[in-house]
Amino acid sequence: MRQAPLYSRSRRAPAGASSVAPETPVAADASPAATPAVAPSRWRGWFGRHERLLWGFSGAVLVLGGVAGWQAINPAARALTQADIDAAVRHSLEKEPLPSAYAKAYEIIxxxxxxxxxxxxxxxxxxxxxxxxxxxxxKPGPLPKAAKPVPGDRKKQTASDSxxxxxxxxxxxxxxxxxxxxxxxxxxxxxxxxxxxxxxxxxxxxxxxxxxxxxxxxxxxxxxxxxKSIPDDLQAATMRSASDLRAGDQVIAVGYPFGIGPSVSGGVISGLKRDFRSPQGQRLLNNLIQFDAAANPGNSGGPLVTMDGSVVGIVTAILNPTEHRTFIGIGFAVPIDSAANAAGMPPF
Structure with a gap:
């Protein structure tokens, strides 16, 4: 039985061998250039099968690179904290202080x-x-000696003067x-x-x-x-029931104390459902609002106003046990509920 010839991996012929190489059998379907091209063909095939994946990967790399570059140029802003907000508010208030609640109420009324x-x-x-x-x-009467007019220095007559x-x-x-x-x-x-x-x-x-x-x-x-006649665009006050008032609520009294005004004073509701008798004892008023906003003669008839600019009462009296008729911390107002009835308006 004929055996297949053995081949040496050495390119050099063994000593004593014939210079003529024995005839080597070649497979019928093989070509002389097929063996050296095996590796490159594998890579080309792999790239061909995964071409879309490679393009997508390349695009993602480019996008990530662009984002990283933009962030490097424009670093992200620091997140705001409560301390930052408080500091900004303080700065705004220092630069332009807000008007007081009293000022807002007066502006409305x-x-x-x-x-x-x-x-x-x-x-x-x-x-x-x-x-x-x-x-x-x-009433007309004799001029007191101490108040006799001096020639060339005549004073103006007032209601308290004779x-x-x-x-x-x-x-x-x-x-x-x-x-x-x-x-x-x-x-x-x-x-x-x-x-x-x-x-x-x-x-x-x-x-x-x-x-x-x-x-x-x-x-x-x-x-x-x-x-009998009114100015253009006359503005009526907004009235609000006094039924929900509580002691301690802030109010302002607006009017013309001693003819000076308009004047505004601020305080709080001191009490509710108070009674008051006039110094002459001629009239007893009840269900009054007691307040401590300064009021003096001339404030009578003016509004008592809450911080939203609504009228809750009509200033009507002050309590002073002396004869000076000046404010010592206790004023009274008729609730606007009663005042609305006096004007023929429906109750609140």
């Missing part, structure tokens, strides 16, 4: 507050009214009021206008008009006035 001047003559004297708010009508010889007597009083209907309906105290033959009101923009009494409610010391 100011266009609706009026000055009310009453006189028992034909022509009210504004200087006299400003000097003697809520004054009692003076008339000088040869001068007509004119008594005036000044109080406050608040517009409750934009047709010129004004709410004030009855004692501000009682006994006056002529009434004149001055609105917030300086516009003046005569006024008449169209309604009274003596049990609550309230009077309703109607101005």
């Amino acid at each position: 100011a266009p609706s507050v009026v000055r009310v001047v009453g006189t028992d003559g034909d022509e009210p004297d504004r200087a006299k009214a400003e000097a003697t708010p809520d004054a009692k009508r003076a 008339p000088e010889p040869g001068e007509p007597h004119l008594s005036t009083s000044t109080g406050s009021g608040v517009v409750i209907i934009d047709n010129g309906t004004i709410l004030t105290n009855l004692h501000v206008v009682q006994g006056s033959k002529k009434l004149r009101v001055t609105f917030a923009d300086g516009f003046e008009s005569d006024a008449t009494v169209v309604g009274v409610e003596p049990e609550h010391d309230l009077a309703v006035l109607r101005a």
